[in-house]
Amino acid sequence: MKFPNWVQKYSQAILFILTLLIYANTLTNEYALDDAIVITENNYVKQGIEGIDDILSTESFTGFFGFDKQLVAGGRYRPLSIATFALEHEFFGQNPFISHLINILLYAFVVVLIFQVLQKSSRVATEAAFIIALLYALHPIHTEAVANIKGRDEILAFLFVLLAAKWLLYSQKNKFLVYSAAAISMFLAMLSKEHAIAFVVLLPLCLYYLKRPKSELIRAGLATLIPAALFILIRYQVLGGMQIQESSALMNNPFVDMTTGEKYATILLTWLWYLRLLIVPHPLTYDYYPYHVPITGWDSIYPWLTLIIVIALLFFAVKTLINRKFYGFWVWFFIGTFILMSNLFFPIGTFMNERFMFMPSLSFSVALGYGIHWLLKQKTYTRAGFAVLIIVGLAYSVKAIDRNRDWKNDFTLFTHDVQISENSAKGNCLAGGQLYEKAIEQSNTSQKQDLLQLARKYLEKAIDIHPTYNDAHLLYGNTLFASDEPLNEVMPHYLSILNRAPRHQSAWKNALAVLQKGKPKNRLQWYKKLNSIDSTRFEINYQMGNIYGKHLNDLKKAEKYLKRAIQIKPGSIKALKDLAVVYGLTRRYKASVSQLRKVVKLKPEDASAWYNLGLSLNAMKQIDEAQKALDKAHELNPEQKRVVIRK
Template sequence: MKPDKRKKDRNNKSQSPSSEIKNSFNKYLIWVPFVFAFILYGNTLKHDFTLDDLPQIVNHKYVQQGWAGISKLATQDYWAASGISLGYYRPLSHISFAVENALHGNNPTIMHLVNILLYGLTGMVVFLLLSNLFRKMPLFVLLATLIFMAHPVHTEVVANIKSRDEILSFLNGTLALLLVFDYSKSKNWISLALAVIFFFLSLLSKETAMTTLAIIPFMLFFFTPKKGGYIARITLLFVTVSVGFLLLKHAMLGTLSGNPPVDINNYPYRDISLRIPTTLYIFGFYLWRLIFPFRLLYDYSYNQIPQVSWANPLVWVSLFIVAILIALAIKNLKRKNIISFSIIYFGISMTPGIAFVLLRGGIMAERFLYAPVLGISIIVTYLIFKLLPREKTTGRLVYDFKPRLSKLFIASFAIILTFYSIRTIARNPVWKNNMTLFSNDIKYGRNSAQLCKHYGSELVNQSVAATDKALKDSLMTEGVNELLRSVEINPRFGEAYFKLGYAYYQMRDFDTSIEYYKKANANSMTLANMALAYYMKGDYSEAMKLLKQSLQMDPENVTARTNMPLVTNAFNNKLKNMQTHKSKDANHFFDLGNMYVEQQNYSEALLSFKKSVELKPSYVGALINVGNCYYMLQDYDNAIATFEEVLDLSPNNKMAFRNLSHLYGLMGNYDLQQYYDEKAKAN
């Protein structure tokens, strides 16, 4: 005979999270997850800053201002300090970093400790939530919580300080779920108010907390006797909070979506027709990482997981698994089965990771599995608990560990927890610093242009810092090879070309350095570094020009500001020497002309370029500069005549066609403007 559910619900209504803790057994069990967090991640306390810790903490302008920077952090895009607008509004973790900076400076040990404390607190909150959802099942709750905490994919979140946004988002979101559930039983308005506050804090931690909004109605449906109207009203309250957050975000950032870069490294899946099969394929990867967490990677960017079509059989395997999961969830929905709820929880919390691929063509990332692991942990725990015998009359579990299946029950949990824990503890040292992370993950991430670039860059940095020549040369050679592999995978990878330019500059191969800098992203830092390469070559005119351009882009560029006086002094000295030096070399006067151009002294520059052409009549470059000087002096007739001379020497000269098109446009001769424009395009 089944127990009276109405009586059971009435009894449950009078209980709350606080009364649950008062249970003498749970009062002690709740501390197990907290202690377990230190067992799992205690070996990260001596770690340095790694990966995105640098731009988000160490080099973040406002984080480093401590208390004074908090007001700015509350109004900035998450990546604003790096000059990027991704439309991410996540001030809470940045504020926590700023507070820590004010209290102890950049102390990675304390920051890692805070992450572990927050993770331990997360374990306690998960335990509390599950204790309320699965009442009178303390062992079930504890084991599900420990499996969640032990899963190795969490290392990217807990061992990486920057990922505190993920921890805070999940922690606050889970607290909101706990308090909503408490309110459904106790009708305590304080619980509901606190739920709203924690939900809002979860959104301020990371926008993916919006998934909590979708979990609330399912939680109330599965674990309370509440009907549709009540569930809808509670859900609507949190929809209102979400709308308020979006309005705040727009008020602070001026946008909801930002202007994400379209680089192929982080957004590689551009073919819309292949998005769905590729998303299914990556979903399969996520499942594989959940079940078999081997060869974990911090980076899955281009071209680690290539775009695939429907012809790939693994796409159909993933689709089949998705269909089974949906069928199981629907089949058990009316019965309010644990499996159904867990699948729904898993699916909802996976939404951000899947949407990032499907809607934006973004990459896989293990941090997207942080919340979904809880759904899988409940499923695994539930299935293993099926091995235990039950009373025939009541159906209650019997904790009799003598039968063979009960021994299998113990062995299953022992194997899973031991395996996951060992994998987590072993993975943590990889996150000690950039070198340990990059050198380990490159073994399995050879197809990622970004990973090759990261590893190559770190090798080059270590080469520069090394004092032993043999070690210095070895590190530099290996670093350059990794960077070359990076641009082989992605020939348009500007950051890799920039680092190659830096590497060859350190090797004093300035021509090759300049060649790679020209292929890099044309930003202030690239121009400043390229200027130094020209300076080392003795081309002070080009060096000065590039430094000026660099400072126009970023007046605060330290490299450009520091080296401008040095280059200016060298330029002036060279100019004096060239002015007094008697020469019959066309190149001498060509260089002198360029130096006058840098001073915007176009009259003297014109004379120098004319002298260069006089000494070498076939010197097309000098003749083009003669025309350019006429143009700058607004002598358009002579400029046109000069560029026509250029075409006599070089009939397909694209620059001459462009300049003539521009000049005829200025003079109102649009037919000739169009004629030379078409010539320029044809060449």
């Protein structure tokens, strides 16, 4: 069976246009998920071209956190995609339309390159290459990489790998030029995402399966190995080596609380989930964090089933190494592009992610495409082949278009996917956070309370799944406070964070803000607990001194904490004034005058300080100076009645 001439003639244009159409509805989407880390809240990206030097010379998350915070094992060095975001910011500002458009165009080029590489390999018929590229273009598992702007690292890495493959397949002419172009493409691929380094082996292996001469294999090996060595050297200079230190935080290492047996059984379960999503890509979710994927042991059938499949595929792949049957290469392609993201050798920060199938899924498309092409070649099965192609193509297209809508923005994505990943601590936390933010924006009291109630539901679930999840406790405390719950309900959540992470700035900020309200004695109780965690904070000492003096009339303790507050922050006007009041009430006027003189020196326009200074000087019988101070107070605040001291 041959496709109509117009399909063969315009194959590349058809693939390109169809890809654009499938993802056209992402053009109205906003930023979502990790776009904050690499775009909207990345300080280097927001500098435009000036920030590119920092992007190239630091860990990939540094522009967001402000320091090298290697959240996941080994750190991340993917400067190329982040540099493209900086260029976009330079010329277009923060413009999600432009970013989405570029992602779509790059993906369309990837699809066309897949067709070209398969076609030029001389082992794949043009019709089969078209079907494979079409299935790859339409597969919904790619929506995370394409619809989420941050996924450009995946797209660029594969784009440059395919360019390198294309150059190597054309290596018969202008050998120096094509091998140089292949080497440059490989280097750019690794700068986009590290796991492109797998093609140091896969590209020469591909030529081996294509039965190219040994001299060509050696040259191809050098064309991939040299840029890989250069990349590793640069990465070493930036990150300080390839040390893999596993995180102890559950959200960055989902296996942290598992036994070794549970860890590897659960990893094998995720591999089976990947296979299921390749065959039936539904439901899709961004969130495979603990414990959407359940902890699994070897008493489950699924790890054993995965092992059987893996052993069978490895046996098949090894066998094809001998007879050099090209279809065997695609098993190695899947293994090579997947193994570094599989959690087998080091934790990647989550159980799994759909974007990790961006490259490996080509092997599935090849298998499915070959199957459909075989049906089309059989006279008795031609209709069946067309039926399968149409049904699969339509199902993929509908699912991909529908899934693109979920990536509209954080609110849409998080509140939708939490219905799928209902046992994920992160998913529940992020959904609760979005609902909290939406509630704060509401002017309608009833709608606000409904949103807060729903936010609390998700945040409670997050804490139930992961009791020491700081982000969830922080948001839950915020939500309770916004719901006008008492301090005794709100504060335990901030306190639980600070007991685990005494330097958690958001928890400190929110706890101290919340304690501005409430009954003095209750507030004091929580200030004492905060003080036991960190006694060097000015605001805690000041507020304790203020409460003891103003509300509880315990001037001795008021003096103690106000003095400590001033030691921490010597220029604090409010602490100096309050301590002066304590001295005045205890008739230590000389000490009161000393504090108030500091105040008026720091803030000469403070009428109340001048007034109190006048009263203290008067109590010390320094009448002339007292009158001058009182006159100054009246001058600064004419509304205050002028006081004249009788001599």
